[in-house]
Amino acid sequence: MNLVLLGAPGAGKGTQGNLLVKDLGLKKISTGDIFREILKDPSNPLYEDVKVIKEGKLVTDETVNNVVRYAVETSDNKNFIFDGYPRTLAQADALDKILADNGMKIDAVFELSVTKDVLMYRLLGRRTCRNCKGIFHVSAGYEVCPQCGGELYTRDDDNEETVEARFVEYNTKTMPLIEYYSSKDVKYIKYTVDSVDLTPDDINKKVLPELK
Ligand SMILES: [Zn+2]
Structure with missing residues (x-):
């Protein structure tokens, strides 16, 4: 099974993605992770294309697609969850081609959505540790970081305007991507986090049966 994971910022996509990796035995494809892997190995055929990142530049769309192709074709596990890619229609199209060249296709799109109320509660209540970068919610009532004793603060971009x-x-x-996949034979599953009391496990239990 090949799955595209979409998620609003603050929806908890990373956590749900990791749970699905474990539950369904998927290989996660995240371009950021693959870039880091390639940068560690100058003998990698894509090293020259990717190293512009070290100079603070953006890689081209073509390089992003090549990197995904490389990850797909060199993985032993051929059941993927794509996280943070595709971001555009051109990338969605490129991904279809990469998979088709390898006898595969996208089977499902899972969108983890979040209501604006829950998103605001989560992000505006977020406290970050200056020292270890740990993230905690203000409702937990910590005076200092429970991991290292560092100072907890509110990041500048965790404000109502930026979150909105x-x-x-x-x-x-995301809308065009959802339309793109709905025009194909791809199952679309959406789960909306609509309560601040839902834990990652609660959400996982509801989502998993639909994906299995
Ligand atoms: Zn800390």
């Missing part, structure tokens, strides 16, 4: 802007940006960018 990221929410709108996500929906604008």
Whole structure:
């Protein structure tokens, strides 16, 4: 099974993705992770294309697609969960081609959505440790970081305006992808986190039967 994971910022996509990797035995494809892996190995055929990242530059769309192709074709596990890719229609199209060349296709898209109320509660209540970068919610009542004793603070971008802007940006960018996949033979599963009391395990239990 090949799955595309979509998730609004603050929806908990990373956590759910990791649970699905474990439950379904998938290999996670995240471009950031693959870039880091390639940068550690100058003999990698894509090293020259990717090393511009070290100079603070962006890699081209073509390189992103090549990197995904490399990850797909060199993985022993051929059941993938794509996290953070595709971001655009051109990338979705490229991914279809990469998979088709390897006798595969996208079977399902799972979107982890979040209501604006829950998102605001989570992000505006977020406290980050200055020392270890640990993230905690203000409702936990910690005076200092429970991991290292460091100072907890609110990041500048955890404010109502920025969160709202990221929410709108996500929906604008994601809509065309959902339309793209709905025009194909791809199962679309959406789960909306609509309560601040839902734990990652609660969500996983509800989502898993639909994906199996
Ligand atoms: Zn800390």
